[in-house]
Amino acid sequence: MARRMPEEGRVFVQSESELAAISMVMGAALTGARAMTTSSSPGVSLMQEGISYLCGCELPAVIANVVRGGPGLGNIMAAQSDYFQAVKGGGHGDYRLLVLAPASVQEMYDFAYLAFDAAFAYRNPVMILSDGLIGQMMEPVAFRAPQHLRIAGVNYDASSWALTGAMGRPPRSIKSLLLGDGVLEAHNRTLQEKYQRMSAQVRYEALQTEDAEHIFVAYGICARICQGALARLRGEGLRVGLLRPITLWPFPSAWLRAHAAQLRHIMAVELSCGQMVEDVRLAVGDTTRVAFHGRCGGGVMTVDELCAEARRVFTQEH
Amino acid sequence: MHYTRPTALQDVATHYCAGCGHGVAHRLIAEVVDELGIRERTLAVAPVGCAVLAYDYWNFDVTEAAHGRAPAVATGMRRCNPDKVVFTYQGDGDLAAIGAGEIVNAANRGELISVFFINNATYGMTGGQMAPTTMLHQRTTTSPRGRETRAEGWPMKVVEMLAQLDGTAYAVRCALDTPKNIRAARAAIKKAFEVQLAGQGLAIVELLSACPVGWGMKPVEAIKAMAGTMTAQFPLGVVKQREK
Numbered sequence A: 001m002a003r004r005m006p007e008e009g010r011v012f013v014q015s016e017s018e019l020a021a022i023s024m025v026m027g028a029a030l031t032g033a034r035a036m037t038t039s040s041s042p043g044v045s046l047m048q049e050g051i052s053y054l055c056g057c058e059l060p061a062v063i064a065n066v067v068r069g070g071p072g073l074g075n076i077m078a079a080q081s082d083y084f085q086a087v088k089g090g091g092h093g094d095y096r097l098l099v100l101a102p103a104s105v106q107e108m109y110d111f112a113y114l115a116f117d118a119a120f121a122y123r124n125p126v127m128i129l130s131d132g133l134i135g136q137m138m139e140p141v142a143f144r145a146p147q148h149l150r151i152a153g154v155n156y157d158a159s160s161w162a163l164t165g166a167m168g169r170p171p172r173s174i175k176s177l178l179l180g181d182g183v184l185e186a187h188n189r190t191l192q193e194k195y196q197r198m199s200a201q202v203r204y205e206a207l208q209t210e211d212a213e214h215i216f217v218a219y220g221i222c223a224r225i226c227q228g229a230l231a232r233l234r235g236e237g238l239r240v241g242l243l244r245p246i247t248l249w250p251f252p253s254a255w256l257r258a259h260a261a262q263l264r265h266i267m268a269v270e271l272s273c274g275q276m277v278e279d280v281r282l283a284v285g286d287t288t289r290v291a292f293h294g295r296c297g298g299g300v301m302t303v304d305e306l307c308a309e310a311r312r313v314f315t316q317e318h
Numbered sequence B: 001m002h003y004t005r006p007t008a009l010q011d012v013a014t015h016y017c018a019g020c021g022h023g024v025a026h027r028l029i030a031e032v033v034d035e036l037g038i039r040e041r042t043l044a045v046a047p048v049g050c051a052v053l054a055y056d057y058w059n060f061d062v063t064e065a066a067h068g069r070a071p072a073v074a075t076g077m078r079r080c081n082p083d084k085v086v087f088t089y090q091g092d093g094d095l096a097a098i099g100a101g102e103i104v105n106a107a108n109r110g111e112l113i114s115v116f117f118i119n120n121a122t123y124g125m126t127g128g129q130m131a132p133t134t135m136l137h138q139r140t141t142t143s144p145r146g147r148e149t150r151a152e153g154w155p156m157k158v159v160e161m162l163a164q165l166d167g168t169a170y171a172v173r174c175a176l177d178t179p180k181n182i183r184a185a186r187a188a189i190k191k192a193f194e195v196q197l198a199g200q201g202l203a204i205v206e207l208l209s210a211c212p213v214g215w216g217m218k219p220v221e222a223i224k225a226m227a228g229t230m231t232a233q234f235p236l237g238v239v240k241q242r243e244k
């Protein structure tokens, strides 16, 4: 980016901190520019302040988090332990981010288009939540706009709302401080209605779920590992499928609810101590047994390990 | 002399306390914006602090940054819009405490922004806590025995500090107390915009300003107290003026 952006006549700034980086993104977004920033977990913690402001001010922006192990300085291995922060809101206030979880290098590329589309369609920040494995993996990539993924008719022209200078129009202010009686409550209601509309963007991939009695639910690198396990377990006669959430918020809860009765077991597989599994449980309630298999602190499950756990869990009677 | 409201100032009453310097500073900035004919291409960043509502007072585009982050927000705005004039307006809690990292690095990068820094030696909005610029022996709610160097350190000389950085093109300290000083402040504000328009680097104008409520004084008393006490610790004048 440091090399290419100036060549393209665009702006690249190395910030002094992630607090500053997200604020610079906000400054650019305020003027209607397409702006993004990227970091790994500890830096994204610092960005939570700015993310909350971006949501409060309804500004479009893209933030990519290539998650590493925590808490604290943790380590620099792959992890998915920032799920809560990304999906439940790591900053202050009632807000939502659209969260995209790529599971391949191709999707890392493709989702950048989708992320900006969604950011401008809803005037809301979008997070690409990846992990240290997908983030460092080498895979072939086709560099072309992924038309099949894009949101149709997004208006990237910000002139109706951005700060462009009060030329021939009254001045504008973009702010999140709303002090008047009931004004902030009304603003929050408007935001919630927008988040409701954003839930139409739910995306997922369901693999071999038609006849499945047991499914894995996994995103990012874990979905890739689950695919390996799937092939093997199917060969052993277990009717296993995979639900891969592509959007972590909105979460494919409706799909899970609709299929809960058909499933004997659901196993959430994550590189965390159990975060996404809470959304799975919320979706299906008591209707299906929900198990969890996770590794943390930079540990990654092997296909062997996952198969052994799946055989144990999926053959249990209720 | 014909005294009218600048076009760049809205026709509304402000919420500032009697004797506070924010209103004077707003007006001076508005006058200069009109004089330079830049109102329609000015983008301002209001701080967190007493001046957070500045967007209700100026008649140009204004946003608000998180506490202390105004120079970073302004960086994003100015870099993406080289044809605009961008300034931040920040208090001493905002700029010198929570936002010290942002202003130092924006200055060091030589961002083409103008910074108007209101030094009232306290956190006005939150009830008069100690700021990095609180004067020696000054009593605040968080230095009730008066600021002592042993526990609370020294008053931070912001313009002198920023003048050390090569990216800072213009650094000056003025006071909003007497008519003479206020005229000098107006000239400094104008210069700070001209430095930006000439692409020379970051320009900062520190404006010493009374906070009668925070200081526990009557308005006139507080303004009178500035000469001597405040200016002894924060000397007035141009600290740096780089010509290119």
Ligand SMILES: Cc1ncc(C[n+]2csc(CCOP(=O)(O)OP(=O)(O)O)c2C)c(N)n1
Pocket: B047, B048, B049, B050, B051, B067, B090, B091, B092, B093, B094, B095, B118, B120, B122, B123, B124, B125, B126, B131
């Ligand atoms: C991150 C954060 N910390 C604390 C606050 C509370 N707060 C609001 S204004 C303020 C102090 C502002 O003081 P100063 O910058 O000196 O401006 P003044 O009010 O004196 O003009 C503080 C601490 C906040 N809004 N955000």
